[in-house]
Amino acid sequence: MIVLKTARELKIMRQAGRIAANALKAAGAAVEPGVSTWEISHVARRTIEKAGAKPTFLGYGGFPASACVSVNNVVIHGIPSKRQIIREGDIVSIDVGATYEGFVGDNAFTFPCGKVSREAQALMDATRESLYEGIRAAVAGNRLGDVGSAVQRYAEARGYSVVRDFVGHGVGAKMHEDPSVPNYGTPGRGVRLLPGMTIAIEPMVNEGVAGVQTLEDGWTTVTADGKLAAHFEHSIAITPDGPVILTVPD
Template sequence: MIVLKTSRELAIMREACRISAKALKLAGEAVEPGVSTWEIDRVVRRAIEEEGGKPNFLGYGGFPGSACVSVNDVVIHGIPHKEIILKEGDIVSIDTGAFYEGFNGDNAYTFPCGDVSEEAKRLMDVTRESLFEGIKAAQAGARIGDIGSAVQRYVEARGYSVVRDFVGHGVGAKLHEDPSVPNYGTPGRGVRLLPGMTIAIEPMINAGVKEVKTLKDGWTTVTADGKLSAHFEHTIAITPDGPVIMTLPE
């Protein structure tokens, strides 16, 4: 069931999104060689709790961290660990979420660790821009397929592949709500976008094949061919005047 938010609910949700965006920004500033992914997770938890929120990933489905910290070929759901130490040239996808007064915010960004290769820079640039292509397509009256199609066209025209096994989603009182928001699709197909809908658009883009596999821990998902992956995400609100990004950093 798709839940349309009232103006009051959107105001609260904006605060959850602000907190999540602040945590993500601080996490990105902590990315540097020699830092563990566990330390980054601590930055995220502290930032969210200091703002009166709760890390909505912590314990979600049994997930042990406050953030997903995914390095290089890890697509999503990287478990923070003291023994995973960042090194020069890594790319680090960080996904954070905050729960505040009954509502959730959710966002992600892929950060370079020091100087990264031109290949990595291009992958990050294309993935980030594909997110904004998807957001531009998220107009009231359009359909979910318009979003996915916009992302897919942009990415595949540049030689990259779109992960199919994981998609974006509605966000609200629950972290994951209807509708699903794939990063691929057919224009004019799928659920119609209405004012009051709030969704997370989150392209997960691979440098090689689109296939992924989940490791034995049940969470960590990597590219099937070991090549790099990038992940960007914003929570947006559908309004009569166009999509509004609620997780822009201050």
């Protein structure tokens, strides 16, 4: 069931989104050679808790940390570790959620560690722009297929593959609500977008094939061919005046 949010609920979701975005920004600033993925997650947790919110990911489905930190060929759900050290040239996808007054803000960004390869930078740029293509299509009256198609067209036109095993989602009182928000689709198909809907659009784009595999820990998901992946996400609200990004930092 899709839950349309009231004006009051949207106001709270802006706050939750701001906290999540600030945590993501702080975690991204911590990405440097020699830093562990655990330290990056800890920065996110500290930022969220200082703002009076709770890290949504911590304990969610048994996840053991406050942020997913996914390096290079890890697409999503990387488990932070004190033993995993970030190195110059790595690309680091950080996914952070914050729960504030009963509502969730959810966002992700892929950060470069120092100077990265031209290929890595091009992948990150294309994935980020595919997110904004999807957001621009998230207009009241359009359908989810318009959003997914916009993401897919942009990424695939540049020679990349869109992950199909994992998709975006509705967001609100729960981190994962209806509807599912694929990063692929057919224009004019799918659920119609209505004012009051809040969704997380999150392209996961691979340098090589679209296939992924989940490791034995049950979380870490890597590209099937070992090539790079990037991940960007915003929580947005559908409004009569167009899509509004909720995950905006200070």
